[in-house]
Amino acid sequence: MSESTNTGVIDKTAIRDAATIILLRQTAHGPDVLMGQRGAKAAFMPDKFVFPGGAVDTTDADIPVTMPDPCRARLAQAHDLPDALAAAAIREMWEETGLMMGLPGDWPDAPADWQGFAAHGLRPSAKGLRFIFRAITPPGRPRRFDARFFLADAGAITGDLDDFSAACEELSHLHWVPLAEARKLNLPFITEVVLAEVQAFAAGEDMPDTVPFFDNSTGVSTFRRIA
Template sequence: MDANADKTALRDAASVLLIRGSGAQAHVLMGQRGSKAAFMPEKFVFPGGAVDATDRDIVLARPLAKSCRLRLSQGHAAPDALAVAAIRELWEETGLMLGCPGDWRDPPADWQGFAARGLVPDAHGLRYIFRAITPPGRPRRFDARFFLANADAVLGDLDDFSAACDELSHLHWVSLREARRLNLPFITEVVLAEAQARIEGEEMADSVPFFDNSTEVSTFRRIA
């Protein structure tokens, strides 16, 4: 990112709730941000981050489900880039890969780890479940989309975080029912509740919750 860019400008972002197990036994992968982080210091969060310019150029091995893509297109001109960013951030922050065998001609720097393993990012298993915009006045602001993904789709050891960068510490699998005991941002608590309801089989509306804080007036609606 340009060092002179406005760091409070609203940026598109994507996060992954990687789920291991099912029903009441489901666990989610979380990590803790550093104490000196400008955004949400010391909070436990899901792997995720801002969309990079090169994410628009990456070709997915398999696309998002049609319903997810249509909902993501409400507010974003390149919905595939959001899926690519989610997969890239998961890889960078945890070392875990959602991919399929495939070849790269000239992989960008962010994707050389994938390419070295003969993998191309795969969005087939991502499910779009939540959108939230950071309120004004924060040191960083994001228009964040949250995806569910089943850990069974990860290629490799689910407990091996040796390839992770140092952005998140204390990476661990935590029970969905216990996760809200951690030091969490408010929106993370809300997203966890939505994920738990979906995973434990409660009846859910066929839509995506959206906390819209793009202006001084906070609104809630659902993306049909």
């Protein structure tokens, strides 16, 4: 949704589309999840540990990605450009961690924001993404997002999973956390909820055919599932 008002002033409390990736890698002690900490002076969720992610940019709609049909169909129920959400998730993870989710391929016409990605001989790929959760930030917060959470296996990443040298400074303390211990961190409420879902999947429970949706678009919190 647009942040602009009829006065031309940006309304930073308007609901913006956003996308996040919960990246898991398998280890000898079980799955680890990638998390980082937001700055103490951040306007939104200061000091909290979160997954890589952020708001959708207008240019994300122009990025060619391929996404599994069930995920794309569910995303399309509430978004005209579902592929833009997947592109945003991949871009935000790359910017915030330096990790790239893509497949080999020339991309000579890559937009300016993606030229560093293309320079590695990659094109973004959403084949490894699974849409598992949606949540809208409640009213009264300094920033509000309509966030879609994607689950992905670290095997979809190209390069060294421990190399965060190309990350921007938005997240600090980037590290792999044992999934079983992640909920002990300083987390936003919704991140705790999503982690509980992911832990259930990792423990062997079947992933449901519907996607949980915490709808806080109004003053009344509503929970439902996206078929």
